[in-house]
Amino acid sequence: MDFVWTKSFLTYKGSYYTMDIIGIFLNLNQYDMKTITTSILFFLLPFCWATGQNKMNIDSLLSVLNIQPLDTIKVKTANNIVNYYMYRNPDKAKEFARMELQLSTELNYDEGVSLAYYQLGIVYNNLDKLDSARYYYNSSLDIAERIENKVHISQARRGLAILEFSQGNLNKADSINNIDLDFTIKQKDTMGTALAYDFKGTINQNKGYYSIALANVLKGLKLFEKLQDSIRIADSYNHLATLEHNLKNHQMAIDYNKKALAIYEDYNDTYYQAQALNDIGVMYKSLKNEKAALSYFEKSIVKSKVAKVSALEAAALTNMGSTYIQMNEYQNAIEHLNQSIEIASTINANRRIAIARNKLAEAYISLGKPKQAKNLLAEVKKYALDTDNMSILKNALKLESQANEALGNFPLSLKSHKQYLELSDSLLNLEKIKEIEELRIIFQTERKEAEIALQVEEINTLNAKAKVDKLTKGLYAGGMASALALSGLLVFGYRQRIKKNKIAREKQEEIYKQEIAHKKKELTSQTLHLVQKNTFIQELMENLENIKNSPEKFKMEFRRMVMLLKKENASDKDWEVFKTYFSEVHNDFDQKLKTIYPDISEKEIRLAAFLRMNLTTKEIAATLNVLPDSILKSKYRLKKKLGLDKATDLNDFLNAI
Template sequence: MKYLNGFLLFTILLSTSLYGQNQEKIDSLTSAYKKQKEDTLKVQTIKALFNAYLYSNPEVAKKFAEEQLALSRKIGFEKGVASGLYNLGVYHSNVDNIDSSRIYYQNAFKKYNQLMDLDGLTGVNHGLAILEYSEGNYSKALGLLDKNIKLYLEEVNDSSGLAMTYDFIGSINMYMGNHNIALKETLKALNILAKIDEEIRKADALNHLAAIEFYLHNFEESIDYNLQALQIYRNENDRYFEAQALNDIGNTYYYLEEYEKAIEILGQSLDISTEMGIVILQATAFNNLGKAHAELEQFETAISYLERSLSILENSTNRNKTAEVLNDIGNVYNAQKEPELAITYLNKSIALADTIQARENLKNGFFYRSNAYENMGNYKMALIDFKNYKSTTDSIFDATKSKQIEELRTIYETEKKEAEIALQQEEIKTLNEKAKVDKLTKGLYAGGMASALALFGLSVFGYRQRIKKNRIAREKQEEIYRQEIEHKKKELASQTLHLVQKNTFLEELKENLENLKSSPEKFKMEFRRIVMLLKKEKASDKDWETFKTYFSEVHNDFDQKLKTLYADISEKEIRLAAFLRMNLTTKEIAATMNVLPDSILKSKYRLKKKLGLGKDMDLTSFLNTL
């Protein structure tokens, strides 16, 4: 997840806060704490103090949690014991002591289960889901949250908890790349929070909504949502989340290429995170400041910030973020024309990214190292790294297409379940209404009110019609999703066939490079020949007939349909139509056919004219119907 710079986990870890930091409230609780005797009421006060200090002074909060646990055990208050164990789980989760946190959560779960305390169980499930998420076990995290959704809808009346769960599900799906699902779940949370007085929760959801808009490259909308969240955090004196929101806003300005503005806001985030001792956010702010200064060609300052970020991350478990910073340092050294230094960092990044299968960072590492080798005049290694860069890029593209299909399938299954639940509820409602009608019918007959009876009969008929209408609408929606999934499958198959051709050529190229190892003195001459070969390959008709055959099978004899409708269509125009049918961009088609984008635009215009399409008819939309 390139754009959010690894900070989403920090957001979720802190999203269990129940209180803004209000010194007046802390003073009031402290006063009551000093006067109370050792009983259950004092346990509750200690618990409130834990929550009040959790995000302003975590170490003080920890002492209160330990005191809560000790006092509850002393007076035999089992619910207080469970709550104390849970609070220690929260503390250790926030300071990244995952193993300790899990042990406390598991012990809390046992206590709450013995007490049959469903509120407590939902809290522990949420905490455990955060731990699973932090370790990349997204399915397990979502499974725990699904259990909570069921409890909230059927047994536990907690709108805030339900909203928080929808919000967390949205955040996980955003990190998985399921942006449509993420947006849907986060908006569910906001709709609930709009009806209750939970400003901090609303701010968290707004922050996550900003993150979704960021992933979709809607940067202005992202800033707007984060500014709303920032105002709430400041009103509630929530310094942790204020620092996070500032970091996100500053990072967004970086992608809007407003580097001076980004540096100003990121500096504010760094000041607060340093004051609060939020180490992982300090590393993120240093990284983002380094990148912004690099864009302004302030390279020494950039390296200083990036090295400070790296020194923090090397002592953490966030290896993906570490690889990202190593890449950024290598890229800055490339810009300074110091390729040897760049390669030192990029070798580490590539090795780390390959180990953890962080393909985005792996791709960037190969690309930056290819540039470094080119700057050194080592064209052989530059070409090998560029080939690896392209191969990794293709694998990311392939995975993205598969993920899109899976997201469609998930949306389809989810909405199908929701439709079934809605239908069941409607049928229950209708049966209840029918029972009322039957009861009233007897009374109406006894009173001779035949006209009223007819009116109630029409009511029953109306409910039945509504059920029928809902069922028809659901079936139509199911068919739409089936068609979308089938379309995505065909699109993926076409892209795969295209990549197979390219990979075959790359394998041939690799063999040629291996042959050159025995004659290094010929490399410079052979390198030029290989470059010419690459250019030729882009424009050649090699394997086009094979590709066209498979493409026609996937897309139902596409070329034959074109020839049947328009006999004078050329082979070149069929190829253009095929690429458009695959939803390639003008730039991608131009690169594939080795021509300028302007030439593709002209060819598209001529093809549209030949096909006799009017101004209002989109060429690609028409080809998608064939």
Template sequence: MKTLIIVVATFFTTLCYSQTEKKIDSLENSLKTKTYPLEKIEVLESLYTTLLYENPKSSLKYSLKAYQISKSISNNKKMLNAAYQSGVSYRVIHKLDSAVYYHRIAMSLAKELNEDIFYAKALSELADIERLNSNKEEALLLFNEAKEIYKKNNEIELLSTCIGNIASVYLSNGQFRISQKLYMQALKTLDSIDADPMFKADMIARIGEIQHNVQNYEEAIDYYKQALKVYTEENDNVWKCNMYLQIGTSYVMLKNYDSAIENFSESLKIAKEYSLKSNEAMLYTNIGALYRETRQFEKSKVYLEESLVFHKREGFTFNYIDVLKELGSLYIDLDEPNKALEYLDLAITKSIPSKRLDYLMDLYKLRSLAYEELNNTNMAIKDLKEHQKFKDSIYNSNKNQQIEELQTIYETDKKQTLLALNEEEIKNLHQKSKVDTLTKSLYAGGMFSGVSLSIMLFFIFKQRIKKNKSNQKKQNELHKKEIEHKQKELTSLTVHLVQKNTFTQELIENLKKLKNNPEKFNVEFRRILMLLKKQTADDKDWDLFKSYFADVHNNFDNKLRAIYADITEKEIRLAAFLRMNLSTKEIAAIFNVLPDSILKSKYRLKKKLNLGKQTDLCDFLNSL
């Protein structure tokens, strides 16, 4: 059975890879035919998006080319996009200095163009680089600045991701409780808006990392596998590689070495295929450590020395101390203390500036063993004292972290409580005039939504009419047909408004209860929040819309399921809005996501429907 699963997985991976290759070939051929700079840039952007997480090194080539062309024609908006994309690719392949350089360019351009979201995204990338470089305080400052921008612009998906990134800083600092709390908060928010599964997978993977750090290794593996499933479905090779590595690491801690080496090998294969050099170096270290643990010293030496060569050649600082530490341990096991000292001395020298107390504690203990084998008692005792000093420092540091963690949780809860019990809001609840104003606002908001949607539908209808000016008769027929269609669609929207008004009445009743019984504030406040969440998450509106849409468009959703049985509700919604000829920007507004996310979803939908490169997705959906 296991073999069958592997064969099927390999088949689908090969199929996806083949389709990607075809798309890349098509785009590259298209690039050759383009003469205008802007046309070239758009094709280069598509190539970048296609390859970012499948082959980041190749994607970088296209973003850099787009940047040069944009610069040559002084198109700052395109320069901004290309600079940001280049920074992301450099970070993925762990060229952090280059990533910082391009993100700073992006931030400068974003400020000049008043592009707040791009500014915050580049800021978040810089913060993550600071986190990787162990500059945790600076990372938190930058992430929190980005968070406020996302919050101000109501970018829920990006806000949730930013909260997850803040949680990562606390995780790397050993503050697991606050980290888990923030991850769960981010995950809950993403669930409420039906977000891109990739964002959810990132959060789940981080929760797995927390479980690993608190030694719940089996739970960690479960979380990692959940995330791996999504990354595999989305063909995200970077994070597939990371998940196999993490799963293997947890299996090592469970002393299940066969499963560990199986996952490490899968991760190494992906790292080599897609030039993920930092991952490749790290995997050589982990495999070498595993073989040392299982007393296979010659195999261990091969992998650890290969890892050391990688780190020196590529200039990696991340994980470098781990390699030196493992080599020191290996040569102690091989009874070669002088060789062990060579690596341990260098590891201690590298660890002191980074203030890694955990590394220093272990390294001094290992070096004392090497000195003991050389019968150098004085140095052995001296290093044991250093080991104990750092052990005590870690104990005190952990205590301080726990206190800081509790304080952070307290401050966070306090801010949330103050927000919920805002003095001005409490006064408003006790004033009838304010309640009336709220009621009117809710009605107006519902009517505004209806009017906006009606205007949008009318605009689409008007655009369609313009295409048939040459034939008056056809125009009239189309006009009549579209009116009938829109009447049915507007009936759906009318039902939607009725539901909104029902909800409004229920909310008013709860507010009245609050006014008459101030002491019941806490209970009723929670009930109102639940109502609001229920209203946001309720799918009744979609079910009604889908019903009317099916009447107008001849069971559209059933036709899609006949082509691809496992198509999701979210994909059917996307297809329906594309069938109505809504623009990417309009659909993004409906889904409350960025236009880039919709473009990515369209690409995935086309891939699921097995449409050829010459087939336009919208044309195909209109033909159903």
């Protein structure tokens, strides 16, 4: 079955579009009022990109681009437009990437040239023109290394790693990605690190190291959630879906992919929609739900054509053909598989051609046309042997044995069958070796991480010692110089220092007092919560002991425990006490909410308070004894009641009150 690999590791999607604010406003006198208004709009737009979660008004971006003077800000506007079109309209993305390159070249703006080359690399990669993509990635990397732009170095490396991956060079891709992972960790580049972990998961998944793959994808997902990047979270869901499918958890895989699909649809991201729709179809086929599978493949083909990505269209057509074979509708299968081969041939996607030909041979054998099947299988075997693709070769040998049997050539059929069995045993042994290798890699990784942690601790200790030594030497040298240069003013300087130190000490003491008071309030709040919980647990334990010692008291004690649980779950009185302490620490937060929104309920205030404390959805759900989905719905309703739009983050809004 032909899964489509997503290219979700390519872009930061706007994480480096900072603005020269002073430059904008210094130049406002060159424009009329309309221009000033548009410039202010342009100032606001990049912040939407920086979140990685807000959709862009392309008309506004294009309007800004048309009126801007030739400067680096105009280059960044063009880059934002490229990002908008990248997975919506590749031709438009290419057009504006070339404009970005031209503007940057005219300005001798190396950073812009590097970024434009990288964007062109992505465009050509998405269009399956890998040689052009490699040229632009390398060009971007050369400039980025010369100007020492860390972000551009990382992204260009990632692009080159993806090219190796797409051509089946997994070890080379992994090697480049490992360099990038170490680099981003040292640079404290959270987004880059998350992308590298996520890509490492995909590489190991294709190697068959599912445990390592799962661990890395989850590491990436955790960082994406920390960054609150919806698109990246969706990409991680997609990769987790593929892993669950490989582990035969098909329904879980479908659930993950549908979550990803909903986000891609919300962002009008046609490329990712096509990929997710194809993968969902694969999973429904595995569940023998052919009708649902065909429906998703058809939708994937439509989106692939919109995105102009032939590889996705070819993959979906192959999967449709395979599904029709499963339904014994061989003519339909042949029609779709031939379409797939025709499209894949236009982009030299030889692996996809070989997979489709294997399926086509299977259909011909089922229709009683073994000669046509053998002709196809001869080409498949040649490709598989040339590229050392044993999985495709195994399927071809199995089908070749069946074709020879149908032709009555039993010696050749037996020969092919023996070769098939030998290769199957070899691949099975490789799987066992993979399992052992996976355990070895896990052990080495854990040991390496422990060593790195120890080295970091030693480095921190040495740095701290060096700072102390430097400070001591600096004070000594400074003291000697002051004594020689200012000996005549020693008494006056001494008195002034005493006065200044006293004032500074008094200010610092006041700050400490305020901090201590604040911490005491927080501590009281937390203590109250712990006392309540401990009291409840103690009472529950006593009731359990009573039941244990006197079984005849079961009914009465059981009722008491139920009442205790209800009391603990509701705990309205406890909430009021907790709310009092919370208000003191957070400056009457609940009263402010009631003043601004008079119709807000007590439950909504409670949820807002927990969000103000930066509790996660899972933590809030555990505290209120409800499911996380219930909290997500409550957050949605709260956001609606507060009148917030999609672009406004609920936590940021509450923290600002």
